[in-house]
């Protein structure tokens with residue numbers, strides 16, 4: 001339970017901001033004092049939709065300087081994440097940052113160094129870490145030991161309108177990549193958490209279905225090597241005909257765990273996830289593929305701030321998936337060292 005009402009602002013009033021504002025309006029831990037978007041009509045629409053009475057800005061630095069908030073939610077395109085987060089941290093403002101933490105290595109190391117020097121806190125939005133299915137798999141792994149092989153798969157559909165609707169998508173300079181840095185990063189993050197520190201990667205990335213529309217990859221397959229010959233196999237595409245549930249298969253010495261969307265199977269048998277973690281909030285917030293854990297994570301962020309505890313998703317832990325996917329981009333089918 002959060003012990004304080006924080007003064008919060010949000011920058012980037014697009015698709016995902018709606019989920020953040022739902023969480024902020026439902027929770028009793030924050031009051032939204034301002035919204036910012038370079039298209040002020042989007043900020044106004046968000047304000048009206050959520051019944052918030054707040055100020056509107058077109059420039060986020062002006063918002064940070066004038067509002068002097070406790071926290072900022074950053075929901076802008078990828079290339080702006082690290083710069084906006086660093087500007088907030090250097091003003092002593094806590095940050096709840098949408099994924100990815102950064103769009104390239106330089107941005108990532110700059111943000112890590114600014115964060116180390118700041119007294120303010122930063123949490124990255126890897127909400128799927130808090131899905132009951134993830135928590136159950138983690139609980140089982142504490143009994144079974146680390147998997148000897150993990151397989152992760154994301155097969156979604158992102159067609160031309162998805163890219164034309166928001167022009168930053170599909171371009172190296174603004175999205176920083178395609179399916180790996182945008183959609184599959186969550187599942188990659190989970191695979192890394194289940195497996196531990198990765199050592200090598202061999203990957204191929206290609207654009208199968210939107211040649212001439214996007215510059216970035218729509219499909220990636222990778223083999224990630226871990227200590228002791230343990231293996232992570234990964235496949236991600238946005239060239240599918242429809243979105244299907246993400247899948248993770250974790251093969252341990254004596255057992256096999258499978259996650260398919262919200263469901264968990266142990267050695268082929270379904271487990272009752274609700275038995276372990278209570279009934280899940282199964283509302284669809286904007287899009288089903290976001291999962292249902294934004295609200296849990298945002299609440300935990302404010303909770304951790306109020307108790308002075310470690311962030312529920314630290315920048316250092318979230319950086320690992322960025323390092324691995326950037327290594328996948330460099331690989332071009334060669335085996336390369338990740339760290």
Ligand SMILES: NC(=O)c1ccc[n+]([C@@H]2O[C@H](COP(=O)([O-])OP(=O)(O)OC[C@H]3O[C@@H](n4cnc5c(N)ncnc54)[C@H](O)[C@@H]3O)[C@@H](O)[C@H]2O)c1
Nearest residue numbers: 012013014015016036037038042075076078098099166290
């Ligand atoms: N955690 C998740 O599951 C999840 C889901 C969807 C999106 N995301 C992430 O959220 C971020 C936003 O994605 P989206 O789909 O909402 O994009 P979007 O294009 O719908 O929204 C981005 C908004 O940022 C605004 N913007 C751009 N430049 C700005 C600037 N300089 N200052 C202020 N506002 C600016 C745009 O006008 C737009 O309203 C991305 O990083 C994306 O990867 C995360």
